[in-house]
Amino acid sequence: MKITYKKSNPFFHEGYRSVGILLIHGFTGSPAEMRLLGEYLYQQGYTVSAPLLAGHGTTPEEMAKTNKEDWFKSVLQAYDDLKEKGYPHIVAIGLSMGGILSLKLAAERPLAAVISLAAPIYVRDKRMAWARWLKYVKAFKAKSGEKPPHIEEHLASYDRTPIAAVESLHQLIQEVKQRLEQVRIPIQVMQGKRDETVEPRSAQYIFDHVASDFKKLNWYENSSHIMTLDHEKEQIFADIYDFLERIMNKNSLG
Template sequence: MKRVYKTTEPFRLEGTGERASTQLLLIHGFTGSPSELRRLGYYLNDLGYTVNAVLLPGHGTTPEDMIRTGMHDWSGHVLRSYDAMAARQAREGKIVAIGHSMGGLLALELAMKRRLDGVVSLAAPMFLSSRKTSLALVLQYFINYIERRPSAAAHLMEEACTYDKTPVRCVVDLRKLMKLVKANLGQVSAPLFVGQGIQDGMVLPKSAEYIYRHVSSLVRQIEYYPHSSHGLLLDEWRERVYEDISRFLARLDQVGTWKQAVVENQT
């Protein structure tokens, strides 16, 4: 099968072998698209996992489409995607949500509402590096969009097929989603992997530790990437991130045995 990059289309890759029954729900970030997850998706599919990358409403088309959507549209789409995956899940199969940036928030929110066998949250914002986003609450009544400034990470944003302007109204909903997830992290009990780039110019690295410390997950892991940017799934250090995620997924096969041992020791 020919591998495609730089496309906003959602994608599904059927797994092979024993790992095919583990379905991975990949969720992209704010103003981005499934394109930012394609390299990771191919990597994990090569290991045998079934991969399903969703396209959130208002994304992957135009900012004019996105401005008509909000957090309930994005969350609802993730829930429906999960339910569709669960309906075709094998009895012994697993479902793991993997989200980047806002997708990490949506993966955590999904873990609050549905049964997940694992959650991977990458560069999910609890604290943003810029306080300007707080102005969106007022700015939405005066301007519709903010143009994206040129940056050294432009090539990463191009591969992620990110919009060149951001709907201000959607920034308001992003902040609402952040607040909602932050306030309810204790409801997350699924095994959790948290990844964060130290060179992230959008999300403060302390976001990762906040998530790690406030969830209820008995099995949890946190990894920092000293040279990685916010686009840690696409930048030059991405292979290490992929490897850490694959090792976490492999650990999930042992979680059931581990939990059973805990129960037996308590009785």
């Protein structure tokens, strides 16, 4: 099992605005996949916090001991830390499972806005639903393959996935799917049309089922699953910034 620990570290950059941004990485991933976005937003004056979710950035064996409750506790701890640091306004931005965790946070805690990138409601690998039985046959499944070099060079992820964790991810998705109507804050849903992991129709489902008065759906023709590192990342970062500025100006936030 190979993982670059330096890349997998959580990070925190303190800006001059009164808004704290919580960046939440994906399943078996790490804050590395959010680092370029975090640096961009920090340059715009935002404080950014990217926690390492429980069971991630260590070993697949350690991840096998965690579940959706543990991952969400990591998110809550990072949220509480931002509050304790004096940030009255928090925005959650999540990629993939991080997007699902961001939506769960939006249903349970006060947020200024939420942004989901490639958040799964429907996944391409239909074996996810079988994980509850497969975990008794084998403990891990091999990584399906490396990403393109321009993405892979930034990643710090596992080469094996615990089947029990896949089952818990499936449960998390189903839970959040049923709670989307509890999301009533401004939301931006972002989805690449070349996503190899999540069915793009997931984005439309999220957009249609949240109860937010202010919501925006952005599609990207040439983006795969790790949108924050792919060909259209600069446009994605700019669209996130524009959305945040609209929210901040609308609500007179700093």
